[in-house]
Amino acid sequence: MSDRALVYHFNRAIVRPPGKSVAQALRAGAGDDPSYDGVASEHAAYVAALGDVGIEVLTLPVLEAFPDSIFIEDPALVFPEGAIALRPGAESRAGEVAEIAPALRDHFDLVLDLPGSGFVDGGDILTTQNKVMIGLSARTDKAGADALIKCLEKLGRASEIVDTPPDVLHFKTDCSLLDEATILTTSRLSRSGVFKGFEEIIVPDGEEAAANALRVNDVVFVGADFPQTIEKLQQRGYDVVALKTSEIGKIDAGLSCMSLRWMQGTP
Numbered sequence: 001m002s003d004r005a006l007v008y009h010f011n012r013a014i015v016r017p018p019g020k021s022v023a024q025a026l027r028a029g030a031g032d033d034p035s036y037d038g039v040a041s042e043h044a045a046y047v048a049a050l051g052d053v054g055i056e057v058l059t060l061p062v063l064e065a066f067p068d069s070i071f072i073e074d075p076a077l078v079f080p081e082g083a084i085a086l087r088p089g090a091e092s093r094a095g096e097v098a099e100i101a102p103a104l105r106d107h108f109d110l111v112l113d114l115p116g117s118g119f120v121d122g123g124d125i126l127t128t129q130n131k132v133m134i135g136l137s138a139r140t141d142k143a144g145a146d147a148l149i150k151c152l153e154k155l156g157r158a159s160e161i162v163d164t165p166p167d168v169l170h171f172k173t174d175c176s177l178l179d180e181a182t183i184l185t186t187s188r189l190s191r192s193g194v195f196k197g198f199e200e201i202i203v204p205d206g207e208e209a210a211a212n213a214l215r216v217n218d219v220v221f222v223g224a225d226f227p228q229t230i231e232k233l234q235q236r237g238y239d240v241v242a243l244k245t246s247e248i249g250k251i252d253a254g255l256s257c258m259s260l261r262w263m264q265g266t267p
């Protein structure tokens, strides 16, 4: 175990509220549009929950031109040591990087730009205590992953490239870190064997979308529509904060994707 601060302890976060255009956000299926009011209220509750656990939240302006820009986890990666401006794999999201870059430069002494021409979405990156896992997916390719490894080396972070199950949007669609030693995941991702060395808690069948939870400080945010997962985590001693995700779920999103989180200064 490294002696760095726990990777799920945060005191700063960046968020971006949805615009009305969120109704046209990307989604894999042909499902219903989410309602703007519903997404805005889920986002507001999420931001309040971050504040409740002691996080100072910086709110960036709404970007109507980018329907998916509420999912601010995807265009950048942040660590106490510095930030990395990524290159999202969806063409309609490419411009989100230039929009977030000024905030990264305001808050981090070191900001690295992903070199080369490959693609990486932040949703494919799982930061664990000792390594950063980079999931290959339809949004993150090998060239992008190799370029990211070089940036992570500059920040002193070891990393590993892994596969995302077919037809799963992002690596973290199917997993989240619960603590240094434990991962919440789906049975389909667990079967691939990527979490050797971790204890795994598998979300019950039918609650696969609960796997995109978010450990923040002493609590775990979990989608309120997943009672069996909530019960399982509570039985294991986790302090669960249930948050509504039914509208953002219509556009393939969960609880990690609506913020960038880091620890500034000494905890």
Ligand code: CIR
Binding pocket: 025, 026, 027, 068, 071, 073, 074, 090, 093, 122, 123, 124, 170, 172, 173, 251, 252, 253, 254, 256, 257
């Ligand atoms: C997209 O397809 O890019 C968005 N509709 C959902 C992104 C979710 N991002 C994440 O989980 N990191």
